[in-house]
Amino acid sequence: MQYARLGRSGLEVSRLCLGGMSFGIPERGGHPWTLAEDASSEIIKHALELGVNFFDTANVYSDGTSEQIVGRALAKYARREDVVISAKVGLPTRAGPNSRGLSRKVIFSELSASLERLGTDYIDLYQIHRWDDFTPIEETLGTLNDLIAMGKIRYIGASSMAAWQFSRAISLSTARQWNPFLSMQNHYNLLYREEEREMIPLCTDQLVSVLPWSPLARGLLARPWGEKDARSDGDPYRDTLYTSADRTVVEEVTRVASSCGVPMAQVAFAWLVRRPGVTAPVVGVTELRQLDDAVAALSLELPESALSELDLAYSPHPTAGIEVLPSYHQRGSLLADDRVDQ
Numbered sequence: 001m002q003y004a005r006l007g008r009s010g011l012e013v014s015r016l017c018l019g020g021m022s023f024g025i026p027e028r029g030g031h032p033w034t035l036a037e038d039a040s041s042e043i044i045k046h047a048l049e050l051g052v053n054f055f056d057t058a059n060v061y062s063d064g065t066s067e068q069i070v071g072r073a074l075a076k077y078a079r080r081e082d083v084v085i086s087a088k089v090g091l092p093t094r095a096g097p098n099s100r101g102l103s104r105k106v107i108f109s110e111l112s113a114s115l116e117r118l119g120t121d122y123i124d125l126y127q128i129h130r131w132d133d134f135t136p137i138e139e140t141l142g143t144l145n146d147l148i149a150m151g152k153i154r155y156i157g158a159s160s161m162a163a164w165q166f167s168r169a170i171s172l173s174t175a176r177q178w179n180p181f182l183s184m185q186n187h188y189n190l191l192y193r194e195e196e197r198e199m200i201p202l203c204t205d206q207l208v209s210v211l212p213w214s215p216l217a218r219g220l221l222a223r224p225w226g227e228k229d230a231r232s233d234g235d236p237y238r239d240t241l242y243t244s245a246d247r248t249v250v251e252e253v254t255r256v257a258s259s260c261g262v263p264m265a266q267v268a269f270a271w272l273v274r275r276p277g278v279t280a281p282v283v284g285v286t287e288l289r290q291l292d293d294a295v296a297a298l299s300l301e302l303p304e305s306a307l308s309e310l311d312l313a314y315s316p317h318p319t320a321g322i323e324v325l326p327s328y329h330q331r332g333s334l335l336a337d338d339r340v341d342q
Helices: 036-048 060-077 104-118 135-149 162-175 198-206 244-259 264-273 288-297 303-311
Strands: 004-005 013-016 018-021 054-056 084-089 123-128 153-159 181-185
Touching: 013 135, 018 036, 036 060, 036 288, 060 084, 060 104, 084 104, 104 123, 104 135, 123 135, 123 181, 135 153, 135 162, 162 198, 198 264, 244 303, 264 288, 264 303
Parallel strands: 018 054, 054 084, 084 123, 123 153, 153 181
Antiparallel strands: 004 013
16 A cells, blocks of 8 residues: 555555445435445455555545444444544535534534544545535634644545635635645546646645545546446436546547456556545445455556547546535525535
8 A cells, every 4th residue: 555645644544435425324325336335344454455544535435434333344344543534514414504614613513423423533634525605604614623723633635616615714724823734635537637727736736635536437437438347326426527528538448448457446546546636535335346446547657648648538527526515595495415525
């Protein structure tokens, strides 16, 4: 396993982060590929054996049961000081006012619930799960800074948003001498490279680690175009992110994988981990072999000719995956599901 610093901190994380969106009680997972506890724990144990020390989840994944499973598995198979736990706050966890967003009240209550589910007294990396237009960013950042001072969280990160929004938050933190953002967990892969225009240059300039979600484009980069998988009929969000124009890239990945004698997933991962600013893609897996492929990709050197062909195959996309958090006041009482990320 390879390790790297997270942002400008001294925190060392594995170059792959195991994502927890596929873990949980299946009937509360919101998607057909949710793994029950035994299967989830087996994957977490295997990740630890491979040297992964970075684990990501969120309060909304599988109605909170992802956090419970991750917490129990890590307590069983690892020492707390040896692992880095990442969690998120922002998306709605129930219906009603103060059930979502990044207000001081929501952050405090959701953090307490996440700590209880994870079975720990602190979270290493606490991330805001999208931008909240309804709450002043000063309130959000001041609250996160207070929580670091209280020892409940160690570092802070963010997830998909516009570059100008992240720049505003960074500037305010600098001006107030608050703890800085160390990471940006954003939508970035071979099929979606719009983050290279503004967000990733911002992150590299500010020494912010990029932790891409959906490194395999929700499975599209792991198999030939048109081949069915578990997400084909059960992931409507995938259809909002990718189009038929992406076939060219997928076919090129297929060709490169064949010429290199490796699975397609390894090609997609190998390309991503070598992109500027990328520290650790967030890998969501449902089988042990998928985790093995991701680890193997860390040492896979793709020929320059293959990298050039992959670059040429890309088609620009409309901005996708940076939805602003809805407030109860603005949108009513509808619950959002946990369909984003990975």
